Amino acid sequence: MAKxxxxxxxxxxxxxNNLVTKADLAENSAVRGxxxxxxxxxxxxxxxxxxLDKMFKETGHVNAYFPLxxxxxxxxxxxxHVEGFAxxxxxxxxxxxxxxxNGPGVVVDPDAKLEEELIVRPTSETIIxxxxxxxxxxxxxxxxxxxxWANVVRWEMRTRLFLRTAEFLWQEGHTxxxxxxxxxxxxxxxxxxxxxxxxxxxxMPVIVGSKSESERFAGALDTLCIEALMQDGKALQAGxxxxxxxxxxxxxxxxxQSKDGSLEYVWATSWGVSTRLMGALVMAHSxxxxxxxxxxxxxxxxxxxxxxxxxxxxxxxxxxxxxxxAGLAKMNITSKIDNRDNLRSGFKFAEWELKGVPVRIAIGPxxxxxxxxxxxxxxxxxxxxxxxxxIEEYIKNLLDEIQENIYKKAFEFRKNSTxxxxxxxxxxxxxxxxxxxxxxxxxxxxxxxxxxxxxxATIRCIPLEDVIExxxxxxxxxxxxxxxxxxxxxx
Amino acid sequence: MAKxxxxxxxxxxxxxNNLVTKADLAENSAVRGxxxxxxxxxxxxxxxxxxLDKMFKETGHVNAYFPLxxxxxxxxxxxxHVEGFAxxxxxxxxxxxxxxxNGPGVVVDPDAKLEEELIVRPTSETIIxxxxxxxxxxxxxxxxxxxxWANVVRWEMRTRLFLRTAEFLWQEGHTxxxxxxxxxxxxxxxxxxxxxxxxxxxxMPVIVGSKSESERFAGALDTLCIEALMQDGKALQAGxxxxxxxxxxxxxxxxxQSKDGSLEYVWATSWGVSTRLMGALVMAHSxxxxxxxxxxxxxxxxxxxxxxxxxxxxxxxxxxxxxxxAGLAKMNITSKIDNRDNLRSGFKFAEWELKGVPVRIAIGPxxxxxxxxxxxxxxxxxxxxxxxxxIEEYIKNLLDEIQENIYKKAFEFRKNSTxxxxxxxxxxxxxxxxxxxxxxxxxxxxxxxxxxxxxxATIRCIPLEDVIExxxxxxxxxxxxxxxxxxxxxx
Numbered sequence: 001m002a003k004x005x006x007x008x009x010x011x012x013x014x015x016x017n018n019l020v021t022k023a024d025l026a027e028n029s030a031v032r033g034x035x036x037x038x039x040x041x042x043x044x045x046x047x048x049x050x051x052l053d054k055m056f057k058e059t060g061h062v063n064a065y066f067p068l069x070x071x072x073x074x075x076x077x078x079x080x081h082v083e084g085f086a087x088x089x090x091x092x093x094x095x096x097x098x099x100x101x102n103g104p105g106v107v108v109d110p111d112a113k114l115e116e117e118l119i120v121r122p123t124s125e126t127i128i129x130x131x132x133x134x135x136x137x138x139x140x141x142x143x144x145x146x147x148x149w150a151n152v153v154r155w156e157m158r159t160r161l162f163l164r165t166a167e168f169l170w171q172e173g174h175t176x177x178x179x180x181x182x183x184x185x186x187x188x189x190x191x192x193x194x195x196x197x198x199x200x201x202x203x204m205p206v207i208v209g210s211k212s213e214s215e216r217f218a219g220a221l222d223t224l225c226i227e228a229l230m231q232d233g234k235a236l237q238a239g240x241x242x243x244x245x246x247x248x249x250x251x252x253x254x255x256x257q258s259k260d261g262s263l264e265y266v267w268a269t270s271w272g273v274s275t276r277l278m279g280a281l282v283m284a285h286s287x288x289x290x291x292x293x294x295x296x297x298x299x300x301x302x303x304x305x306x307x308x309x310x311x312x313x314x315x316x317x318x319x320x321x322x323x324x325x326a327g328l329a330k331m332n333i334t335s336k337i338d339n340r341d342n343l344r345s346g347f348k349f350a351e352w353e354l355k356g357v358p359v360r361i362a363i364g365p366x367x368x369x370x371x372x373x374x375x376x377x378x379x380x381x382x383x384x385x386x387x388x389x390x391i392e393e394y395i396k397n398l399l400d401e402i403q404e405n406i407y408k409k410a411f412e413f414r415k416n417s418t419x420x421x422x423x424x425x426x427x428x429x430x431x432x433x434x435x436x437x438x439x440x441x442x443x444x445x446x447x448x449x450x451x452x453x454x455x456x457a458t459i460r461c462i463p464l465e466d467v468i469e470x471x472x473x474x475x476x477x478x479x480x481x482x483x484x485x486x487x488x489x490x491x
Numbered sequence: 492m493a494k495x496x497x498x499x500x501x502x503x504x505x506x507x508n509n510l511v512t513k514a515d516l517a518e519n520s521a522v523r524g525x526x527x528x529x530x531x532x533x534x535x536x537x538x539x540x541x542x543l544d545k546m547f548k549e550t551g552h553v554n555a556y557f558p559l560x561x562x563x564x565x566x567x568x569x570x571x572h573v574e575g576f577a578x579x580x581x582x583x584x585x586x587x588x589x590x591x592x593n594g595p596g597v598v599v600d601p602d603a604k605l606e607e608e609l610i611v612r613p614t615s616e617t618i619i620x621x622x623x624x625x626x627x628x629x630x631x632x633x634x635x636x637x638x639x640w641a642n643v644v645r646w647e648m649r650t651r652l653f654l655r656t657a658e659f660l661w662q663e664g665h666t667x668x669x670x671x672x673x674x675x676x677x678x679x680x681x682x683x684x685x686x687x688x689x690x691x692x693x694x695m696p697v698i699v700g701s702k703s704e705s706e707r708f709a710g711a712l713d714t715l716c717i718e719a720l721m722q723d724g725k726a727l728q729a730g731x732x733x734x735x736x737x738x739x740x741x742x743x744x745x746x747x748q749s750k751d752g753s754l755e756y757v758w759a760t761s762w763g764v765s766t767r768l769m770g771a772l773v774m775a776h777s778x779x780x781x782x783x784x785x786x787x788x789x790x791x792x793x794x795x796x797x798x799x800x801x802x803x804x805x806x807x808x809x810x811x812x813x814x815x816x817a818g819l820a821k822m823n824i825t826s827k828i829d830n831r832d833n834l835r836s837g838f839k840f841a842e843w844e845l846k847g848v849p850v851r852i853a854i855g856p857x858x859x860x861x862x863x864x865x866x867x868x869x870x871x872x873x874x875x876x877x878x879x880x881x882i883e884e885y886i887k888n889l890l891d892e893i894q895e896n897i898y899k900k901a902f903e904f905r906k907n908s909t910x911x912x913x914x915x916x917x918x919x920x921x922x923x924x925x926x927x928x929x930x931x932x933x934x935x936x937x938x939x940x941x942x943x944x945x946x947x948a949t950i951r952c953i954p955l956e957d958v959i960e961x962x963x964x965x966x967x968x969x970x971x972x973x974x975x976x977x978x979x980x981x982x
Contacts, residue, residue: 027625029557029558029622030558030562030565030622031560031561031562031618034559034560035558036555036556036557036558036622037555037556038555039554039555039637042553042554043554045556046554062530063530063533063537064527064529064533065527065533065536065660066527067520067521067525067526067658068525068611068642068644069525069581070522071521072588072596072597073596074521075588075597076595076596076597082588082597086587086589086597087588088586088587089586089587089588090560090583090585090586090609091587091588091599092581092582092583092584093582093583093584093585093599094581094582094584095579095580095646096577096579096580096582097566097573097577097580097610098577104567105563105564105567106563106566106567106573106577108582108584118522120583127520127521131520131527140833146530150642151559151641151642153559155586155587167558167559
């Protein structure tokens with residue numbers, strides 16, 4: 001058992017926090033609400049970035065970089081947008097410090113007040129559309145398909161590592177199109193890219209859907225999302241893609257001359273995923289021993305621990321391990337030999353389990369003699385003795401199997417935690433147990449609001465896949481409905 | 492000739508600005524002093540990042556991420572550091588906006604004043620060493636070899652795209668060591684990594700040296716640097732690596748227990764390069780037609796322009812180009828077929844010259860018949876007719892040759908612009924012409940200061956390679972000196 005990790009059944013929230021900090025993914029910093037992403041956590045984020053970036057480029061996007069700061073007046077240009085973001089932002093008001101005239105340290109120089117305050121970007125629609133205005137004249141300048149990797153700041157009162165932090169890392173795509181249809185297609189394409197990434201790389205089954213009006217991004221006409229179910233039965237929004245209509249084009253007066261010479265406002269999308277995905281990854285698969293990382297995102301695929309009594313034994317074992325390591329490296333499998341001399345092997349086993357390394361190999365003197373290795377899988381915690389001969393090929397296939405198995409397990413869990421609910425009493429009971437509740441809803445914000453107030457459940461999405469089209473009556477109001485939506489409590 | 496680019500001989504500064512904006516590298520944003528890095532410019536930066544990141548990892552470093560904000564009190568903990576950075580920083584004082592009670596728009600909410608102001612990081616030594624304090628207990632926790640890719644902000648009054656902007660992108664390495672010697676070796680190792688990168692990838696000859704005391708990083712005991720010479724004869728500092736001694740360990744009380752049980756302060760280095768390298772790249776190699784990109788950093792290696800009269804001709808030419816493109820792709824050579832139908836080929840030629848694409852291929856109907864292509868080199872502007880057969884292999888070798896030739900040209904330029912200067916009258920004349928002046932200096936800050944005041948020249952570095960060790964007398968004071976240093980005016 002890993003040290004100092006509370007059981008998930010006992011306190012899920014503390015269990016999560018234990019995992020994130022003790023597996024060296026991240027920790028709270030000296031700045032309230034801001035986290036330090038530690039090397040092991042950042043290595044996972046780098047793998048996510050590399051894969052997403054590849055997928056964005058394959059779908060025709062390029063990267064660029066826009067300023068960290070947004071003039072205060074820009075935020076106000078789109079009415080809903082300012083409503084959504086002005087309440088929680090970091091405001092830069094001065095550009096200089098000076099020696100404290102009344103004591104030690106430094107103070108803000110009152111003479112260095114900015115004429116207009118700058119907001120640290122909570123999202124970049126406004127600064128980007130003010131830039132696009134100069135880039136777009138004619139239909140020949142469209143589409144613009146740009147992505148940005150950046151840090152953003154939203155002042156949060158209650159923060160949790162990765163899930164909700166004042167500063168976080170993300171990517172934000174901002175595209176400009178000549179037609180409404182093309183923008184809608186772009187928004188749909190990108191939510192599918194996110195869904196594919198979540199399923200194939202994070203081993204996380206997600207449901208693709210659209211948000212109800214009240215849950216939309218501030219300034220969007222439609223928000224598409226991927227929703228995942230965590231092991232405590234709460235939903236987590238893992239990515240969003242917005243069809244912004246002409247709202248930002250109108251706010252920043254971005255028009256283009258069409259083929260027939262007329263002036264038209266440009267159509268927009270934006271889409272993003274963030275370091276929140278790290279939280280989703282942890283909560284979707286981990287157990288009481290620690291992280292369970294899908295091989296495709298694991299910084300280390302295989303850890304090797306020598307079991308020895310004498311230095312001579314150790315030397316021979318390490319030699320064999322280096323041999324295996326070289327074979328694995330040829331197949332792009334990353335391995336680590338843990339030859340720290342001050343720790344017991346049991347401690348090492350627990351530590352690498354905590355860190356979620358998919359495969360562990362232990363070799364002792366008897367293995368050397370017999371030409372075997374002891375191989376342990378992190379996902380099933382099963383152990384077996386295997387011939388050393390051909391172990392590299394075996395591991396290569398095993399990693400694929402583990403990737404698939406982690407997905408299947410999460411998929412089964414979601415299936416077993418998804419309920420068709422038709423009446424309000426059942427809803428109230430079921431929502432306490434957690435899970436996705438598939439319900440009819442009358443389509444009004446009033447009903448949505450009442451359900452939220454009574455049960456803390458929100459509409460996670462109106463699913464776009466595997467849609468259950470059927471006549472029914474709203475689980476709350478009894479009014480007619482044509483399709484089911486997903487209710488859940490969420491992160 | 493490329494459109495609207497002023498000649499470099501006429502106005503070097505405007506020429507530079509023309510290139511950066513018209514080649515679509517970057518532009519000024521709506522936020523004073525902050526730039527927008529456009530996709531073409533960002534693609535070059537991504538190539539720089541990828542290569543540097545690879546070199547950092549090969550030398551044992553890992554990436555992590557630390558907060559954007561630094562509590563004001565942290566800056567004051569290292570006396571020289573606060574002196575160096577407090578004068579030019581963005582200060583966050585509030586965390587909320589509110590609807591303007593007296594009119595439209597939003598205003599800062601006076602109730603949302605922070606207890607302690609936050610500084611947008613100008614560099615991260617303080618926040619990182621406050622974190623390392625919790626990570627380092629024993630010699631077993633050392634060394635820590637961490638790098639961070641991030642944005643930083645230094646409030647500059649006079650800004651120039653890439654060279655000096657309020658916000659810029661960079662990487663900052665921050666390492667912690669048990670011994671003085673190990674930290675010194677790390678600082679030296681990393682300046683050599685930068686030098687290798689500059690020479691092999693940017694095709695930019697640089698001189699490795701150490702800074703004089705007055706030019707050191709605020710808080711460092713020694714600053715190593717790479718200095719490059721631009722085509723106008725001014726020097727540009729392209730990267731620095733600092734030996735920080737125990738200054739930050741003492742400021743943040745970071746001690747470790749050594750093998751023999753005693754408590755010792757930790758030794759530190761930090762090192763960084765930034766988007767300033769983009770400016771260096773532009774100024775080192777470009778000409779009056781536009782950018783000249785070294786193939787190893789060029790987003791597009793080969794551009795292909797069809798020359799045709801009829802649609803039928805065009806189709807056949809494009810087909811041949813796709814064939815060549817496929818062959819190039821197999822060798823990891825990136826190419827682009829410019830089949831825009833609304834532009835003349837002459838215009839396209841000028842545009843791709845402006846953008847510095849190393850190789851251009853044009854194919855016309857006669858080339859189709861003869862099995863030839865017209866091939867143009869960007870570095871020499873020479874053109875030749877080549878057989879289509881084997882052109883992929885030819886280009887592969889040519890790209891290596893171009894990379895080398897660009898370096899050689901810059902190296903020759905520097906050689907011819909480096910002068911041994913022994914007397915003050917010659918110094919004053921030569922410094923007006925530009926270049927590196929190799930001079931004896933008496934080693935005092937007073938002399939350095941006087942030279943700077945009289946000529947605007949500074950000591951760029953005390954070279955560590957090809958050192959001229961000889962007795963001599965200071966070019967200004969006439970006092971004895973044992974080695975020459977490099978004086979120049981600089982960016």
